[in-house]
Amino acid sequence: MSELRKFPPLPQTDRERGHLRLVEAADFHPQPSSTRHPESGLVWARTYQTKLLLTDAAIIAITMIAALITRAELTRIPQFLAGVNPLMWLGLAGMALMWLALLQIFHTRDRRVIGAGPNEYKSLITASMTVFGLLSITLLIVEAGFPGKAAVLVMASGVIVLLASRWLWRRWLNTQRRLGRALSRAVVVGTRSEVDYVISRIKGNLSAAFAVVGVLAEPDSEHSPKSDSSARYGFGPERVAETAAELGADAVIVAGDHGCGNDFIRNLAWQLEGTAAELILASRLANVAGPRIHFRPVEGLPLIHVEIPQFEGGKHVVKRGLDIVVSALALVILSPLFLLLIMLIRWDSPGGAFFSQVRVGRNLETFRMFKFRSMVTDASEKLAELTDKNEGSGVLFKMKNDPRVTAIGRFIRKYSLDELPQIWNVLKGEMSLVGPRPPLPNEVRAYKGKVNRRMYIKPGLTGMWQINGRSDLNWEDSMRLDLYYVENWSVVGDLVIMWRTFKVLIHPVGAY
Incomplete structure (x- = not known):
């Protein structure tokens, strides 16, 4: 039996929070026609x-x-x-x-x-x-x-x-x-698990620009009857088109493995002809980015070509050239700031201004990574006393109010100034300007399965993790972002990440 869920226009309080409030059919109350459909996409x-x-x-x-x-x-x-x-x-x-x-x-x-x-x-x-x-x-x-x-x-x-x-x-x-305006109204169609996945990616994502106003969901295949497949589907293209029209939807999003038969997409496109709603196919496609996907129709059969990731070649030469030029200029330009931070750190607490630690780089090669010291000098010895207060996820240790962090350390951590000495690691070729976070050896030993693929390229001074919440992310999300970058990085994408890093430095999120 299919499930129909509708979502009324968001109240102002929820719009201001930037969240989509999911409402079950039982909680849905039709709105007057004059206010039911806000400004369309x-x-x-x-x-x-x-x-x-x-x-x-x-x-x-x-x-x-x-x-x-x-x-x-x-x-x-x-x-x-x-x-x-x-x-x-x-x-x-x-x-x-x-x-x-x-x-x-x-x-x-x-x-x-x-x-x-x-x-x-x-x-x-x-x-x-x-x-x-x-x-x-x-x-x-x-x-x-x-x-x-x-x-x-x-x-x-x-x-x-x-x-x-x-x-x-x-x-x-x-x-x-963020105020709930300038969003396209969307109806999501598919199996419950695929629909939930699509909504989780759209929810609160400003770049998606969709407000989910309705859902038509089928049971997942493992929970549905094994009899005649056509009998399993509680809705067809006609019902989807009618629902989209009723809710004033600008788009119908078919989520991944929709479970509605081979002709469903074609018939749905026919039903949406002449309407204002567009048809969108949402496919996970193993987290592959658009530039790696190419379409080629062959006698009515649409073939999707997916480029295999390359970890050597011209793009990597360009990436290394960019690393050398930018890191060399940055060391010269930031040298006065380096001197100021060195004096402040040594004045704030006894010990040297720099902290070095063994990290794991590309192809599991270890190197010594440098940072400005933000903790007391005996921080490693005190770690055992704090393990039961770990607020991190996975193999990471994180603690918002870590007593080992100095006064100056809190400031330079908030604005990521403690990471600046890694520019030297970038110039030496041990790191890159953009890439996954450089892990500790004990973290790498705990990696299992596909997580090891994040070691196929050099770790970065900044990356997807840094611009998407940093320590506020859980282990699974941070690994997902790193793996996505490893498979789909580009020079233009690196420039975008560096630009977004400057914005994060001004308005820090998840830095502690």
Whole structure:
């Protein structure tokens, strides 16, 4: 027997907390038609896309005029603009329109990418580089000569301003989503375990941008009858489409192994034709990231190609090059801060300013990792006295109010300043800027099964663990994040993680 669960619009108190309140069918009370369906995902997306379009147009127009002004003397700008050939204005307008058109063609304002992940930024950069390439070819063909260095710098600055504006708009959008606005209403369909998994990933995740308003769940296969399979399904595509229409859903999410037969997806797509709801397939696919997945239809048979993870090759060379350049610059720039922290640590408590510890790196090779000392010098001897107060999970020892931590130690731990000496480990090649947390030898000895795969790449100064809650995460979640990174890392992804690390340093979460 299938199970239908509906979720009414969230009350303001729950919206402010950023949580989805799951309501069973027995607790569901229909709302009046005037308030039943809040602003749909299509409405907020179109409004947001219009704001992006207007912002993009304003920035591009200012960039074009600024690039033109670089040819004028500062004291004669009005006279210069008044004397510009109309053909020049026409050319600038054409280039601005082409830039706007390519931003649209490369889907930089597509509601499937706005407000989540790096694809919006990547597409914006690709579209802008295409514009510059086409401009160069055009100028070469018409023999008009290339713009001066100042004009090129202004146009490059325009791209940076566009990226900054998208980032600011995304921050605004995330604020709206925390208040329960700008969310697409979704109905989730599948077996109970798959539905619960999808909801757990969507719940409270601002980048998902979904508010679950209904669920159609089937019993899992191991708990359902073994008779004729078609008799097991208590709902079909028609009922799913009717439920989505009734609840004003913007999307129907079919969760993983939906248990509804081979033709269910095709028939459901037919039923949703002509409606405002889109069809989304949610597959765990072994935690594989999008860039490793490629689709290839063969005579109506959709084949999904999954790239096997590579732990050697060109990407790793680029990663090492980035590590060397950034770590070398960071050591030079941060040297005054290092000296200040050394003096404060030694003034606060007796002992050296640095703490070193043996950690395990790539391919189980050990190395000595450096940190600024944040505990008393005999912290290791006092550990045995605190084992019964361990608040960590798995093989980790964590304690929020650890008595071994010094006054300065609490401050540098809160803002992760104690980790800065590991930049030296990065420069030496023992660690990377981004990667899994470097484990202790006794932790590695306790690893079992797939957890060992986190040792296939170098540990990192920062990583998925650091930007997703740190010590507030349980053992399973931290391992899941590390394994996901090991299998799916990319250079662009590393840059995103480093950027998010700066945000976490300003507003620390789970650091103790």
